Amino acid sequence: MINVIGLGYIGLPTALMMATHGLEVVGTDYNEDLVATLNDGKTTFKEDGLDDLFDAALKAGIKFTTEYQVCDTYVISVPTPYDKIDKKIDPCYVVSATNTVLDAAPTGATLIIESTVSPGTIDRFVRPILSERNRGDVRLVHAPERIIPGDMVKELLHNNRTIGADDPEVGESVAELYANFCQGEISVTDIRTAEMTKVVENTFRAINIAFSNELAKICRVGGMDVSEVIRISNKHPRVNILQPGPGVGGHCIPVDPWFLVGDYPETANFIRMALQTNASMPEYVLERAFEVMKKEGIDNPEKVGIYGLTYKEDVDDVRESPTLQMLESMDIHLCGSSMRVYDPWVERDEVANQVHSVDEFLEGLEMIIVMVGHSQLKDDLSAFEDRILLDPRNVCGDGENIYKL
Ligand SMILES: NC(=O)c1ccc[n+]([C@@H]2O[C@H](COP(=O)([O-])OP(=O)(O)OC[C@H]3O[C@@H](n4cnc5c(N)ncnc54)[C@H](O)[C@@H]3O)[C@@H](O)[C@H]2O)c1
Incomplete structure (x- = not known):
């Protein structure tokens, strides 16, 4: 039996995927409300294909509980934030889950840590607990x-994976376990290499995005169209620049690269600058918004709306989102807090001035800052396009009323 610990954005789909591929799975989370919701037959977040996978997993016998199980395999998928002061990983959730697993785990159990951790975390914080x-x-x-x-269910099936273990035989046996559902290539390596590769992958993306964000700023000053520059540059067979945008959010790309800065402050200079560039983008959008308002003669922020609260399109996750960062910036500058905010994916109240219907949002608006390119907007632009649009995601096409980054 596999006990998946932590049933959030990663643990839940992983547990469901395992259960629908012939494995006996119990999902454990210490959040009683979350477990009660799952036991009521409802999923806890929106994700393409998740509800169907959930129904199939229930039929296959998955169970949800707040109790840790006595079983042979544990998968830990708890949060791994970073300390905003020293930038190092905060391992407290992993440490606490490991301790509780050990209270239940029989001799010879396998403890798989899926949470993203900085290289050396398992040596520094998990191994000492075992000792x-x-x-x-x-x-x-x-x-x-x-x-x-946004594409978790498909990616769980098709992505390549990395398994790090002290003993290659253990690594291979866990690779076989994942091969029950994972159709991608599974690389088996040691633990520290596995820790580092995951952080490196997200750091690579953060740096690539930072490069395009910096290009966007250069192109604005130099009077060039950054999308056209990137589009043509990417025709080069060995160039693949990602798209600029209003910032980077979620639980991975704005978080994991900091682990390297925190642990290697003398050497991770380039990474630090990339993260700072990405973190500067929400404020840059705010400055652009005021520029556009001035140009268009809009002096009342109540006539300006912010579309999108999530950190990316077509998900309901708002963690570290550029919109939240931008609203924080507004609070600091004591400006614009009266702009209304709408996100079709976020039903719960997250921020002041949030409205919950597109009609309420559009009522009387003269300008919209498009922070997220949800399908709702892309599929029916006509509802939005008779206003001034500031389009940092470059999803609204071209027009005299459409301003870019
Ligand atoms: N969200 C992503 O896009 C993503 C992608 C790849 C990897 N990751 C990594 O996966 C890990 C989990 O991220 P997430 O987004 O699923 O987090 P999450 O916050 O959505 O879920 C974590 C869950 O763990 C539970 N939990 C915490 N401590 C616990 C404990 N001791 N016992 C039982 N339950 C506990 C919480 O109640 C929560 O439900 C992180 O390390 C993250 O970096 C996340």
Whole structure:
């Protein structure tokens, strides 16, 4: 039996996928409300294909509980934030989950840490717990997850994966376990390499995005169209520049690269600058918004709306989102807090001035800052396009009323 610990954006789909591929799975989360919702037959977030997978997993016998199980395999998928002061990983959730697993785990159990951790975290924080508790019998594995919200179900099936283990035989046996559902290539390596590769992958993306964000700023000053520059540059067979945007959010790209800056402050200079560039974008959009308002003679922020609260299109996750960062910036500058905010994916109240219907949002608006390119907007632009649009995501096409980054 597999006990998946932490049933959030990563743990839940992973548990469901395992359960629908012939594995006996119990999902554990210490959040009683979350477990109650799942036991009521409802999923806890919106994701393409998740509800069908959930129904299939229920039929296959998956169980949800707040209790840790006595079983042979544990998968830990709890949060790994970073400390905003020293930029190092905050391992408290992983440490706490490991301790509780060890209370239940029988001799010889396999402990798979799926949470993203900085290189050396398992040596520094997990191994000492095993030593202190005299649990050298536990087989330690790191299996970082790469799936992208919005396409998780498909990516769980098709992505390549990395498994890090002390003992290659243990690594291979865990690779076989994942091969029950994972059709991608599974690379088996040691734990520290697995930790580093996951952080490197997200750092690579953060740097690529930072490069395009910097290009956007250069092109604005130099009077060039950054989309056209990137489009043509990417025709080069060895160039692949990502798109600029209003900032970077979510639980991965604005978080994981900081682990390297925190642990290697003397050497990770380029990474630090990239993260700072990405973090500057919400404020840059705000400055652009005021420029456009001035140009268009809009002096009342109540006539300006912010479309999108999530960190990317067609998901309901708002963690670290550029819109939240921009609203924070507005608070600091004591300006514009009266702009209304709407996101079709976010029903719960997250911020002041949030409205919950597109009609209420559009009522009397003269300008919209498009922070997220949800399908709702892209599929029916006509409802939005008779206003001034500031389009940092470049999803609204071209027009005299459409301003870019
Ligand atoms: N969200 C992503 O896009 C993504 C992608 C790849 C990897 N990751 C990594 O996966 C890990 C999990 O991220 P997430 O987005 O699923 O987080 P999340 O916050 O959505 O879910 C974590 C869950 O763990 C539960 N939890 C925390 N401590 C617990 C404990 N001791 N016992 C039982 N339950 C506990 C919480 O209640 C929560 O439901 C992180 O390390 C993250 O970096 C996330």
